[in-house]
Amino acid sequence: MKILIQALNYPPEFTGTGKYTGEMAEWLAARGHKVSVITTPPYYPQWKVWQEYSAFAYGRETIQNVKVIRCPLWVPTKLSGLKRILHLLSFAVSAMPVVFWQIVKQRPDVVIVIQPYLFAAPWVRLVSLLSQNKTWLHIQDYELDAAFALGFVKLKPLWRFATLFERVLLRSFDRVSTISERMMDRLKIKGVKPENTFLFPNWIDTDTIYPLDRMGTTLGAHFILSPDHFVALYSGNMGVKQGLDLIIEVAKRLRENKRIIFVLCGDGAVRENLMNQAHELKNIKFLPLQPIEKFNELLNQADVHLLPQREDAADLVMPSKLGGMLASGCPILATAHSGTQVAQTVEQAGLVVPPGDVGAFVDALLFMASNQEQCQEWGKRAREIAVQEWDKEQILLKFEQELVKGMI
Template sequence: MDSTSELPVILPRATKVPAPRQTPSLASKHVLVVGINYAPEPTGIAPYTTGMADHLTTRARSVTVLTGMPHYPNWQLDPQYRFRLRTREIGRQTGDEFDGVAGLGPNDGLLIRRLRHYVPSRQSAVRRAGYEFTFMMNCLSAKVEQRPDVVVAVTPSLGGAVAGARIARRAGAQLVVVVQDLMAKAATQSGISGGSGRVAAATAALERYAVRRADRVAVVSDAFRDQLHAYGVPDERIRLLPNWTHIHASGLSGPEARQALGWPQGVFTVVHTGNIGLKQDLGNLVEAARICAEHDAGVRFVIIGDGSQRSAVQDQARGLANLEFVDPLDGVKYPQSLAAADLLVVNERPGVGDMSLPSKLTSYLTAGRAVIAAVAPDGATAQELRRTDGAAHLVAPGDPKALAESVLALRRKPAHCNEMGVLGRVYAEANLGRDAAAARLDALIEECLTP
């Protein structure tokens, strides 16, 4: 079976990156960042929100972050925050330097305000509403010492975006909404219990409220534009702000990485990392592993991460000797796990289209390993992977037989897998660098501050 050559090929588009500009006006301004996910959460949206705040700290007079208590991806409160209602933390929370500049900003630095909120151990529309509502109300009641000149609200959470819009209006501040996920689409596409009908309509109304009040809306994928247009956001207010790679490739060969992790040698290793939730539909990967076990004993699957569906997926995989579950890894072992893979997997529930772009894509492409994606052919993930010009092989979602057949076909083509990995790394170096992302963010903030 061929790789993406079977699919319509879209060559990488030349990415126009704004030239770095000095932003003296920002040096005297106060920035408020609102987002429920933040370091030390290791995956998902947190690394990007944290990176933006760290970068803005090097530019602005001060940056305040309103965020939640660490709880993702396992949807359990970090034990050290379990009995705390609110916290104040000063300074950088991660070693992931957005633009290579560490430390505090030109004047007052970084203040992180953590606010208690409901954390559902199981996902449903009602529980999700409680999660969003409690964070929103705590944001609106929180005292912000410095009146912000710019508010950057990150969705998800939707409650945080709505709160950011209200705070910006009260303060007379400019509002930037960064759309990592489209929450109304997520309500219908992710498979969350009770997520259709009135819940989806209410979510869409809140999402529309936040983005229509934004001076600029930043999207991580152009696939989100149509929904924003439907909300009444004119295209001239929408800017593309792709996520950047927040890991460094380990530099190890596959055998070296497997040795470092204690993984077996001499088997074709297929790895999935990140959240184990409804959207990821990893039961599909379990069944593909089952089919592979019947046809080829030399294929091993590894699912790394945690999430609301991990127990259910583990139950489904009981008895499979060729599939292993691994807890989330630290900043050293995670890049090693990517290097240890012969094939990296993106898997999405059938029906997931333009609601989100998996944050793992930047890490996968940077790692220089072949990618296989069981995703909707017209969705945001497929659109992004086609831009790599051959780094990924796309198969239909929800079809474990097709996924297994593709894995086995790629196992028989090691040279082709290596070529796919090289193409991914080339694309990442050209399009997913921190400098380009920092320049885009600077230009976006400067645009808001320019009369």
């Protein structure tokens, strides 16, 4: 098959949605499919175009037999609702001529749109009608719902228009997939026929991420950790949706506890603000984004993984970082409402408290720090869930089967 993918993020970004798009594209190429990707220069999670790339020029490269076309992108230095829209729009506009050429002239069998779907998908769908190829929309998060829930966009007339536009757009695609059961339920609410939907969850390579002895790693030596320390680790994007202010408040309440150490690793829009809030705290450490070859060691520094979420982001996204947490075989402490998919998963492998409840988070963390045997049981169950439900090969094989079936 000839497959064309349009996505905002792509490797060498190795966090967030770019990681999954890259692994999917490379896996399909290794299976013999001819895969091309239209994307941007890497900029995430630092929100700054990487030094070896240009924000203003088109570029081409081949990565693991995948042809990659990079389009100009405007990346704001400070984020706001309007700037986020312009950021996404800049890619949609710069990609338009490339999309037209690739679809009309190259005639791919299927075009997959991942992000930003509200801006990119209408043009892709229009051009695809001319060439009569199949179209597939994959939703990593509900851009529109998240924008209004998190307060990025507040005008109600705009909300009503955008919601109607989204419903029409979603129903125009041959297939629409998303990454969790709860997000699948939203597709039904938005009017997508069940026979046109497909559950395509994120995954984890359980051969790459696996349990290690923390004290036997080079990172463990770097941290100068002792077996008596209880490490509460957050690793990932530091953005608005994550609600990381809660961790700072928890660290403040536990500043006299010499055993519990908080480690926040990553980058993102709110990192600097978080560091300012925590500048007097000795029980919290910030680490830069670690290279991918150190990722397994990093995850295994944790005695418990922290997975905070803002209340208004529940079920609008399924945190991709959860797979790595599970595969590392460490227990998890998350904030989520009962009944959400995050809660249903984490309750098997740790504890869940209500979003924003600092007191409940502190109590849960203290319980975990003083119950080693229970944490070990949660960790074993976490690893089992990763192997049974998040296995990369199984998920991508099912996706490929559905992709081929859609061509018949």
